[in-house]
Amino acid sequence: MRYSGFKVIKEALTGHKGWTPQWRDPEPQSHYDFVIIGGGGHGLATAYYLAKEFGESRIAVLEKGWIGGGNVGRNTTIIRSNYLLDGNEPFYEFSLKLWEGLEQDFNYNAMVSQRGILNLVHTDAQRDAARRRGNAMILNGSDAELLDVEGVRKLYPFLNFDNARFPIKGGLLHRRGGTVRHDAVAWGYARGADMRGVDIIQNCEVTGFKIEDGTCLGVETTRGYIGAGKVGVSVAGSSSRVMEKAGMRLPMESHVLQAFVSEGLKPVLPGVITYGAGHFYCSQSDKGGLVFGGDIDGYNSYAQRGNMPVIEDVAEGGISLIPALGRVRLLRAWGGIMDMSMDGSPIIDKTHIDGLYFNGGWCYGGFKATPAAGWCFAHLLKTDTPHDTATAYRFDRFRTGHMIDEKGQGAQPNLH
Amino acid sequence: MIINHPLLGPRDAQEFTYLGDASLISRPDAQDDNAAEKFHDYLYLRDNPAGLHRELWFHESGDRSWLVVTRNTVTHEITDVQLARDVARKEGRSK
Incomplete structure (x- = not known):
């Protein structure tokens, strides 16, 4: 069923009896050409692009819980293409271009809103770094605009400009960045994939791999054995747990990242702002809640909940940037599990086992990457070669010294 | 989280900085034949x-001591805390 304005009006006049489920609930078949493990944003996007762009149809997505129940529904919904390094920026620019056409592409309202992201600077050195980053972004086809303090004041007059320790000196504005309704991304990809014959199999946990003579032949699941031509793993925070079943140790630690939403307010914050002197960023959802977050808690965790010190730290950062936040009540806080790679950058690569492919290590930046990660992973699964924008995301980069250390903090996941 | 320090008693985890897996104590021997490979795995x-x-x-x-904490990453429950110095000495290290 195609969605359109006409369809909404027609259904409104006929009692909304014509809507059908957005995807099927199929029984797993005994064999697929492609099995994607993980029914999150990345896994569903991978299946969608395998079907739509690469012409495959015998595809299954296996999800241990319900689709979209992991990090795709736990992030702070921001999309952007404001990276610095050559290995990263072309990829994220590709992703942002896909976001821009996504809703028309999969015929689903994902509420893509390019409301602009402003990274604040507080020192001369930060302004230099922002200028350099802005130039790198423009060279890669993205957009960047360096604002002086009056430019920032015009956009956000209520910020704490004259903070004695961290006065606001300006900011780097990325106008094409913004936010997306994150659940709708999972649902849109699921519906689009399902329409093209992909089997989305929920409540189906992978318990092991069948590997013979260095070749992956299929997966053992809680709903029986499923044979596969190729298996793609795209499970974010559970990467180490799943790949351990294939005998692999990953360059990753799983950490918890918390996010927060306030009570609903009238429109106060038109775009996304990030604090340059503390780890704090904030936007306002279409429901009115202020959505914000900060640092990871900094220790290995699979708990999907964090601890108080980071909540306090985020609140301090928020109030020092936006003093008015002190009058706002916090409504909800939650945590998601991040597969923190050793250099803070992802992996989309083949493994040493034939027929087993991996997409992960997205740290806390996986959501904005969803369309391109799906596209590039599908490209890799179909052609056995990396997509042009994802050639740097290799397993062996730690061995060969080609790390993509965007934050310059080395192999210290708790610092990224 | 509360870490029960072997010398100081229960202390808030906020006082501590986290490094990572305690296997980092066991540094490979740089003289080994395949030291580069071992250091890759170690690091x-x-x-x-x-x-x-x-x-x-x-x-x-x-007190700026290093501790080896045994903690459940699913529940955050801490079941054992030792001085890293004692752990390293038990493994034959000089300090």
């Missing part, structure tokens, strides 16, 4: 278990 690869995890915490705002 970059992790078991990253869901469950009991032995890990290094540094009492930065306290």
Whole structure:
């Protein structure tokens, strides 16, 4: 069923009896050409692009819980293409271009809103770094605009400009960045994939791999054995747990990242702002809640909940940037599990086992990457070669010294 | 989280800095034949278990000792705390 304005009006006049489920609930078949493990944003996007762009149809997505129940529904919904390094920026620019056409592409309202992201600077050195980053972004086809303090004041007059320790000196504005309704991304990809014959199999946990003579032949699941031509793993925070079943140790630690939403307010914050002197960023959802977050808690965790010190730290950062936040009540806080790679950058690569492919290590930046990660992973699964924008995301980069250390903090996941 | 420091008693985890898996104590021998490979594994690869995890915490705002904490990564429950010095000595290290 195609969605359109006409369809909404027609259904409104006929009692909304014509809507059908957005995807099927199929029984797993005994064999697929492609099995994607993980029914999150990345896994569903991978299946969608395998079907739509690469012409495959015998595809299954296996999800241990319900689709979209992991990090795709736990992030702070921001999309952007404001990276610095050559290995990263072309990829994220590709992703942002896909976001821009996504809703028309999969015929689903994902509420893509390019409301602009402003990274604040507080020192001369930060302004230099922002200028350099802005130039790198423009060279890669993205957009960047360096604002002086009056430019920032015009956009956000209520910020704490004259903070004695961290006065606001300006900011780097990325106008094409913004936010997306994150659940709708999972649902849109699921519906689009399902329409093209992909089997989305929920409540189906992978318990092991069948590997013979260095070749992956299929997966053992809680709903029986499923044979596969190729298996793609795209499970974010559970990467180490799943790949351990294939005998692999990953360059990753799983950490918890918390996010927060306030009570609903009238429109106060038109775009996304990030604090340059503390780890704090904030936007306002279409429901009115202020959505914000900060640092990871900094220790290995699979708990999907964090601890108080980071909540306090985020609140301090928020109030020092936006003093008015002190009058706002916090409504909800939650945590998601991040597969923190050793250099803070992802992996989309083949493994040493034939027929087993991996997409992960997205740290806390996986959501904005969803369309391109799906596209590039599908490209890799179909052609056995990396997509042009994802050639740097290799397993062996730690061995060969080609790390993509965007934050310059080395192999210290708790610092990224 | 409360870390029960072997010398100082229960202390808030906020006083500590986290480093990671306690296997970082066991540094490979740089003279080994395949030392480069071993250092790659030592520096970059992790078991990253869901469950009991032995890990290094540094009492930065306290007595500046290193601790080996055994903590459940699913529940955050801490079941054992030792001085990293004692753990390293038990493994035959001089300090």
